[in-house]
Amino acid sequence: MSKQIHIRLDDVVYDAITDYNKDNDISMHDTVSNAIMQFLTQKNLEDTPSDVLFRFIDLFAGIGGMRIAFDRAGGKCVYSNEWNKYSQQTYFANFGEQPEGDITKVDENSIPDHDVLVAGFPCQPFSIAGVAKKNSLGRATGFEDKTQGTLFFDICRILKAKRPKAFMLENVKNLKSHDKGRTFKVITESLEELDYEVFHAVLDGQNYVPQHRERILIIGFDRKRYGKDIDFHFDLTPVKPKPIIKDILEPKVDDKYTLSDKLWSYLQNYAAKHRAAGNGFGYGIADPNGVSRTLSARYYKDGSEILIEQKGKNPRRLTPRECARLQGFPDDFVIPVSDTQAYKQFGNSVVVPLMADVAQLVVKKMKELDDRNND
Structure with a gap:
């Protein structure tokens, strides 16, 4: 979600920014947005207390x-x-x-x-x-x-x-x-x-x-x-006590996180094929009283490494908030990006x-x- 602002610039300032944008192949929006964020960043850094x-x-x-x-x-x-x-x-x-x-x-x-x-x-x-x-x-x-x-x-x-x-x-x-x-x-x-x-x-x-x-x-x-x-x-x-999967699960989850019949069928067939070949590849249903596999940056693709079982439904992937919890981020941690980007970010995190x-x-x-x- 984003909001718009309108600003007036003197001609000489506008021309200087336009030249800068051409030289660096970036848009006016990105230039102004970055300048504002750099100002806010500098302001935040200047507020460093002396007794840290x-x-x-x-x-x-x-x-x-x-x-x-x-x-x-x-x-x-x-x-x-x-x-x-x-x-x-x-x-x-x-x-x-x-x-x-x-x-x-x-x-x-x-x-x-x-x-x-x-x-x-x-x-x-x-x-x-x-x-x-x-x-x-x-x-x-x-x-x-x-x-x-x-x-x-x-x-x-x-x-x-x-x-x-x-x-x-x-x-x-x-x-x-x-x-x-x-x-x-x-x-x-x-x-x-x-x-x-x-x-x-x-x-x-x-x-x-x-x-x-x-x-x-x-x-x-x-x-x-x-x-x-x-x-x-x-x-x-x-x-x-040692944390378990059900500790991080949200009580109510949107149906969009439930695997489609097509994807669930594909994952089952893929796992069966590799089992027959003696390989261990395949999806992972997380034990609610245990620990999951490692969350990776590819989780956005199909969620196959960590799936949550559901009664009367196909399994579902974790929500971005559950991924945040799985990595130990606090619940007030803001997730301002799309689900796809959030999965990549938490999969790459610590x-x-x-x-x-x-x-x-x-x-x-x-x-x-x-x-x-x-x-």
């Missing part, structure tokens, strides 16, 4: 799951970056800030000072060949050689320029095994070359929400500030209470290290 525990930045921010986690730990977000326009829309609706776009074009020195860098970065292939060649020639390689051309490189250059006290990175579990472990080796070596003590663990969200969702978290603390004598453990505090638990541990360790330095 720490400041953090939110990179590859998505819809702000990691931000909520660090907000709860007592921090203040001073910068966010997310390129997807629909995710930007959801982010703005909930935090009053428009994340900056394309991180590859951002000057790292322009980013505000911060204590913690937070990023749910995409996993991209790394070129190992160039590194191997340099090694064979006896030449030193650093993160710039190893990671140039990947979005992980942008994290590294920001860490190098701003040197936050700590960072927390999130990615899919398979990052550790990607390219026979070489990708993960490049990542950890690059972070260590930047003089950070690095810790990592694969964690499952099912102790916080009723969803089996494994993700890798990579934590780092600045050796230049704290030295090498740093110890960190993922001592988590799971939710009790388990908020798990991230909040780890964020508390990072902040606690940071305070311990700061206190040790001040002794």
Whole structure:
């Protein structure tokens, strides 16, 4: 839902904006809308209280799951970056800030000072060949050689320029095994070359929400500030009692979420075909007293990985609000986009209470290290 406004511009201003639009191939609507949101974002950032525990930045921010986690730990977000326009829309609706776009074009020195860098970065292939060649020639390689051309490189250059006290990175579990472990080796070596003590663990969200969702978290603390004598453990505090699927279900759901006869028949036939071939592919009916499969960004296509059984009806997919709950987002989290975009956004997001638990541990360790330095 949107509203219209009418504004008057002096001719010289209108001509300048028109030229800008032509040069950047964008519409007048987008230019004016972005300018207003940037103004509101700046106003929100200027309202930062002086007594916040720490400041953090939110990179590859998505819809702000990691931000909520660090907000709860007592921090203040001073910068966010997310390129997807629909995710930007959801982010703005909930935090009053428009994340900056394309991180590859951002000057790292322009980013505000911060204590913690937070990023749910995409996993991209790394070129190992160039590194191997340099090694064979006896030449030193650093993160710039190893990671140039990947979005992980942008994290590294920001860490190098701003040197936050700590960072927390999130990615899919398979990052550790990607390219026979070489990708993960490049990542950890690059972070260590930047003089950070690095810790990592694969964690499952099912102790916080009723969803089996494994993700890798990579934590780092600045050796230049704290030295090498740093110890960190993922001592988590799971939710009790353990959440189950029926905890997140809405009492009344629109019939549009019920699978059509055609789609339900297709999914059943597809599953039968793969069962006959000895494969495990197929739809998943969620146990109301158990946990679901992993919610993915493809959920909008047919909802097959997590279906809810209904008496006298075909199964249904989860509603966007139920997907939000499955990821641990609070019920007052605003969903301003279409169902299709919402499914993509929540499927790409994080388990908020798990991230909040780890964020508390990072902040606690940071305070311990700061206190040790001040002794």
